[in-house]
Amino acid sequence: MGRVGRVQEEGVEKDRVEIDWDSLPYEKLVEKLDEVVQRLESGELPLEESLQAFETGMRIARAAERQLDRAERRVELLLQDGRTEPLPPRQGADDEDLPF
Structure with a gap:
């Protein structure tokens, strides 16, 4: 989850929640960035x-980059293991369930 900190803004201290960017899906990170x-x-x-916005953007970009790195490693492992054959079709799947 996120951390809570204090931030000074225009002479008034306010609570600020830091978001755990690594917990968000990649697509949401791109949207936020x-x-x-x-x-x-x-x-x-x-x-x-x-x-502050630049700092937040850098945190989001780094989290997105980590997710892309993990995805790339997964693909590399699949290719190394020889698991390049297509997956069998799902039972009872119809065209409406397909993502594309």
Whole structure:
């Protein structure tokens, strides 16, 4: 789960929850990273908020990179083990269940 910390904002201390980015699916990380980039590119954030957004974006990007690295290792292991044959069709599967 996330950690809770204290952050000083405009002279007022507030609680800030740090998200465990590694627990989110890759697609959600990409979505969140896109939101951060849009906020930064808007040019409307004050300096401190820009720095915080950049820091958050870097954390998200690193978590996404770790997930991609794990996926790549899984593919490499499958190829090394010779498990390249297609999976058998699922019992009772129809076209509506397919992801594409």
